[in-house]
Amino acid sequence: MTELQNTTAPAAQTPAGDPFLSVRDLRIHFDTDDGLVRSVDGVSFDLHKGRTLGIVGESGSGKSVTSLGIMGLHRSKRARISGEIRLNGEDLIAAGPDRVRQLRGREMAMIFQDPLTAMHPYYTVGQQIVEAYRVHHPDATRKQARTRAIEMLDRVGIPQPDRRVDDYPHQFSGGMRQRAMIAMALVNDPSLLIADEPTTALDVTVQAQILDLIRDLQEEFGSAVIIITHDLGVVAELADDILVMYGGKCVERGPADTLFDAPEHPYTWGLLGSMPRLDRELQDRLVPVRGTPPSLINVPSGCAFHPRCPYAQLTGGRSTTEVPVLAEAVPGHHAACHLAAAERHRIFTEEIAPRL
Amino acid sequence: MFAYIIRRTFAALLLILVVSAVTFAIFFLLPRIAGETSDQLAAQYIGKNPSPEAIAAVKKNLGFDQPLYSQYWNFLKGLVGGAEYKFGPDPVTCHVPCFGYSFKNHLEVWPELTKRIPVTLSLAIGAAVLWLVSGVTTGVISALKPRSIFDRLAMGVALAGVSLPVFFTGALLLTVFSYEWPILDNLQYVNFTDDPIMWARNLILPWISLAFLYSALYARLTRAGMLETMSEDYIRTARAKGLVERKVVTRHGLRAALTPVVTIFGMDLGLLLGGALITEQVFSLQGIGAFAVQAIADNDLPKILGVTLLAAFFIVVCNLVVDLLYALVDPRVRLS
Numbered sequence A: 001m002t003e004l005q006n007t008t009a010p011a012a013q014t015p016a017g018d019p020f021l022s023v024r025d026l027r028i029h030f031d032t033d034d035g036l037v038r039s040v041d042g043v044s045f046d047l048h049k050g051r052t053l054g055i056v057g058e059s060g061s062g063k064s065v066t067s068l069g070i071m072g073l074h075r076s077k078r079a080r081i082s083g084e085i086r087l088n089g090e091d092l093i094a095a096g097p098d099r100v101r102q103l104r105g106r107e108m109a110m111i112f113q114d115p116l117t118a119m120h121p122y123y124t125v126g127q128q129i130v131e132a133y134r135v136h137h138p139d140a141t142r143k144q145a146r147t148r149a150i151e152m153l154d155r156v157g158i159p160q161p162d163r164r165v166d167d168y169p170h171q172f173s174g175g176m177r178q179r180a181m182i183a184m185a186l187v188n189d190p191s192l193l194i195a196d197e198p199t200t201a202l203d204v205t206v207q208a209q210i211l212d213l214i215r216d217l218q219e220e221f222g223s224a225v226i227i228i229t230h231d232l233g234v235v236a237e238l239a240d241d242i243l244v245m246y247g248g249k250c251v252e253r254g255p256a257d258t259l260f261d262a263p264e265h266p267y268t269w270g271l272l273g274s275m276p277r278l279d280r281e282l283q284d285r286l287v288p289v290r291g292t293p294p295s296l297i298n299v300p301s302g303c304a305f306h307p308r309c310p311y312a313q314l315t316g317g318r319s320t321t322e323v324p325v326l327a328e329a330v331p332g333h334h335a336a337c338h339l340a341a342a343e344r345h346r347i348f349t350e351e352i353a354p355r356l
Numbered sequence B: 001m002f003a004y005i006i007r008r009t010f011a012a013l014l015l016i017l018v019v020s021a022v023t024f025a026i027f028f029l030l031p032r033i034a035g036e037t038s039d040q041l042a043a044q045y046i047g048k049n050p051s052p053e054a055i056a057a058v059k060k061n062l063g064f065d066q067p068l069y070s071q072y073w074n075f076l077k078g079l080v081g082g083a084e085y086k087f088g089p090d091p092v093t094c095h096v097p098c099f100g101y102s103f104k105n106h107l108e109v110w111p112e113l114t115k116r117i118p119v120t121l122s123l124a125i126g127a128a129v130l131w132l133v134s135g136v137t138t139g140v141i142s143a144l145k146p147r148s149i150f151d152r153l154a155m156g157v158a159l160a161g162v163s164l165p166v167f168f169t170g171a172l173l174l175t176v177f178s179y180e181w182p183i184l185d186n187l188q189y190v191n192f193t194d195d196p197i198m199w200a201r202n203l204i205l206p207w208i209s210l211a212f213l214y215s216a217l218y219a220r221l222t223r224a225g226m227l228e229t230m231s232e233d234y235i236r237t238a239r240a241k242g243l244v245e246r247k248v249v250t251r252h253g254l255r256a257a258l259t260p261v262v263t264i265f266g267m268d269l270g271l272l273l274g275g276a277l278i279t280e281q282v283f284s285l286q287g288i289g290a291f292a293v294q295a296i297a298d299n300d301l302p303k304i305l306g307v308t309l310l311a312a313f314f315i316v317v318c319n320l321v322v323d324l325l326y327a328l329v330d331p332r333v334r335l336s
């Protein structure tokens, strides 16, 4: 669930209890020779167990850095992080690196885009899963860990897992490697799973299988899941809530249903327009968002999207001078845009919806 | 894996055969091409102003009148079956493996070589251990803290190390530790089995001067490799598992970064075993390198041929070991 705690949402949409993951005003900046890179600049959301959050945005919008920040993997001499990341109530930014390391792989796990490069070429798939298990189960014997690895490979749908456990990553196909990565991530029953573009490197047919697998496993284990993608189609069926990122900021956030049916932000309209759909003719399928992604060092003034936004002139100059705040447009659904809500709804229904 | 070992070993044997043929050709064919007759060749083995009869006898006894291929064949036969030369009043026997017979010194080449192998072996292995440990450690620390004071200092020293020749560092060490401040004087090779402490004491300076050069190279190599592997995706995966950083570095980073180091190491060690010419010269060690230098100075063909073959053998064997190690380290090699 992505509502901030101080907002009221329809009761049906608010899962009971405290969120498992709560991110507040997260900022991750990198001090580089070219200047300060504001990769993540004030992102907030909540996520409950059993729910899936989709983070969507084009390349360079800060999706990966957000997820690495949660995992504590952004840490470098040049990274500056601020805000709050509460995992099960514990603030990870205030916690020491060793504490975050203990949680990593046990309470929160991650799968990456390219399973070939993400696995070590010199160790068997089994050895890598066993290692992941034994980090957090130091008392487990090698045999127990191996049994567990085979069990996990079986669970993610690898045929003959007792044999394939001794294969090296390069002996697996792309889809199987990603299954093995998922097995490795889930070996310690984490309560939070972050999947950073889990299907981008895979064939289209395999993509759907992997997404199905992630959904099945989530239902089985009841964990909280974050799926990061630049393709709205990937999260359309999977996510309960969606967060749209642009230039390191959250520009729109809301339940998946309303976000797809009634998107509030002009950037989201562009994303929806570029989403491939089966029921559309091939030639007018991919209408990419015009223009190039913003620089994260010299972020455009006002609304970072204004150089590419067709409606920037309709706000009386505010788009270029004033940073729009994320405000609740309809209950539970937030957007950061200076256009008046009524104006936005009119543009969407009259100009955008007919073309989608 | 087994088939791979067989295949590589067979290839290595073939390579040694080719190398021996080429060496043989270089030493026996080239003088002929350059215009030297078999008479002149034979004359080298007799004293000054030899009589034509004596030359003819030597030519016949040593087989110089036969075509080159059969001479090569006899040479190979000698390697596995020994040889006998009628030279002077008594026939001389060259025992298996017959690496040749030096008629100039009336010595079999092989026992001369085996006498010197322990010297060169001690020098090379000791230096190799030193430079591997110091070079790899320095490289890893430098890579983990790039642009730190340690890194800058280490890479500065490494630059000096690769630029300074062994005859300079060796002579410097000798001047300081044997003459100016004689804590390590009177350096003579002592067999390890006789007195391991003296063995190490007397070899420490040659080890250091050789290792200085090589550890500089290895530090740079390791640093570059570590910088590359530590930015790989699988390192991020290892951290995402919650591994402690020490294990991320050693088990995941170093493991991958060491592969090219092992390859180079095999070649370097093979070359060194064939004789550390300069180091042996500087420290007056009677190793294979000193033997080779002497053989060339004397223009003693059987000795030159023998030492060349031995050096080639070491290089080929070390490369074979590296190939096998490589397959052990990188499953993609073994399984493709």
Ligand SMILES: Nc1ncnc2c1ncn2[C@@H]1O[C@H](COP(=O)(O)OP(=O)(O)OP(=O)(O)O)[C@@H](O)[C@H]1O
Pocket: A030, A032, A037, A038, A039, A057, A058, A059, A060, A061, A062, A063, A064, A065, A066, A076, A230, A296
């Ligand atoms: N360690 C770092 N130092 C400096 N800049 C960084 C660092 N890590 C990321 N960045 C910058 O932060 C920005 C956001 O990167 P991020 O990887 O989060 O994008 P993304 O949304 O995941 O894009 P993609 O779809 O390409 O994966 C990029 O401009 C990137 O260059």
Ligand code: SF4
Pocket: A265, A266, A267, A303, A304, A305, A306, A307, A309, A310, A311, A312, A315, A318, A319, A324, A336, A337, A338, A339
């Ligand atoms: S604030 Fe202005 S520029 Fe930004 S999305 Fe809204 S209309 Fe476009």
Ligand SMILES: [Mg+2]
Pocket: A063, A064, A065, A196
């Ligand atoms: Mg990314």
